[in-house]
Amino acid sequence: MKEITASELEKRLDEGQHVNMIDVREDDEIATGKVIGAIHIPLGEIPARLDELDKTKPYTLICRSGGRSGRAAEFLEEEGYDVTNMTGGMLSWQGPIE
Template sequence: MEIKEIQMSELESKISLGESLNIIDVREDFEVQFGMIDGAEHIPMNDVPNRLDEFDQDQKYYIVCKSGGRSADVAMFLNRHDIDAVNVDGGMMEYKGGQ
């Protein structure tokens, strides 16, 4: 199954344009303590299956992790459950923080 992907720079452009976005950070607790994208929701990867009911099938979700690997797995999992999820390739390692 092919998953949709965008680069972190593309996501940052959408953020800077003020687009209303659903960003899900699937990193672990110890990783997010170093910072998250403003407005992102933290749902650790292993919690996603138990929290599927929190995802709206009428919305698009941008899934982010440290580098893009875990987020790709989560995006694929969500897509299999008819949720529109886009992997953010490069992850937080590419995040400039609006600079």
């Protein structure tokens, strides 16, 4: 599984790179803020919402600490998606949130 640190992701965003991000946390966790531009698909809803994702695009997955996003990355990788897990999750994120 490919991985990226929170600081590496923040650097890419600061440089103006477009990154497709999916935050897999629950609604109450999202209420505390998410990385600007990330879409929200809770982990349990990913299998039912695959039609919202494009297999031709890479995705970076985010959760609180990196565990759930890692599980989501494994699942999506098995389904043929190009995914990267943000290690450390939002606990490591120092950048702006929305």
